[in-house]
Amino acid sequence: xxxxxxxxxxxxxxxxxxxxxxxxxxxxxxxxxxxxxxxxxxxxxxxxxxxxxxxxxxxxxxxxxxxxxxxxxxxxxxxxxxxxxxxxxxxxxxxxxxxxxxxxxxxxxxxxx
Numbered sequence: 001x002x003x004x005x006x007x008x009x010x011x012x013x014x015x016x017x018x019x020x021x022x023x024x025x026x027x028x029x030x031x032x033x034x035x036x037x038x039x040x041x042x043x044x045x046x047x048x049x050x051x052x053x054x055x056x057x058x059x060x061x062x063x064x065x066x067x068x069x070x071x072x073x074x075x076x077x078x079x080x081x082x083x084x085x086x087x088x089x090x091x092x093x094x095x096x097x098x099x100x101x102x103x104x105x106x107x108x109x110x111x112x113x
Contacts, residue, residue, distance in 0.1 A: 015041075016107070021055040021069050028089065030056070033108055035101070037092045038072070045077050046089045054091070056103075062110065063103050070096035 015029040018040055028040035055069050072091035080086040096104070 016111075017057045019055040019057070021053040027052065027054065031088070033104065033112065035105060035108070037075070037090060040089045040091065041080070042087045042089055043085065045079075045087050046074050048074050048077060050074050051094065052091070058103065062106055068096075068100040068103050070094075070100055 028042035032039035
């Protein structure tokens with residue numbers, strides 16, 4: 001399948017916890033991120049084209065607040081090639097404040113490889 005992504009995505013060496021803010025529960029861990037989207041590793045498949053308010057837990061070195069919340073939509077979901085009990089889910093960021101977007105860019109700079 002040809003690559004359709006236009007914004008480079010960075011792999012993560014550090015698992016960042018991501019919660020479903022509405023349900024107040026762990027959704028997964030971020031494993032890749034770009035300025036317009038992210039990939040989570042989850043233990044359950046997620047429905048496509050569903051909007052989630054994602055809560056990303058932060059460290060003090062990333063921001064002066066403990067988390068950011070932004071709206072993201074599931075775009076794809078697939079079973080992990082090595083661990084069939086895990087799923088990789090792609091999200092497109094739909095709404096984010098400029099300040100929180102700067103935090104995402106800082107995460108990419110600090111932890112992306």
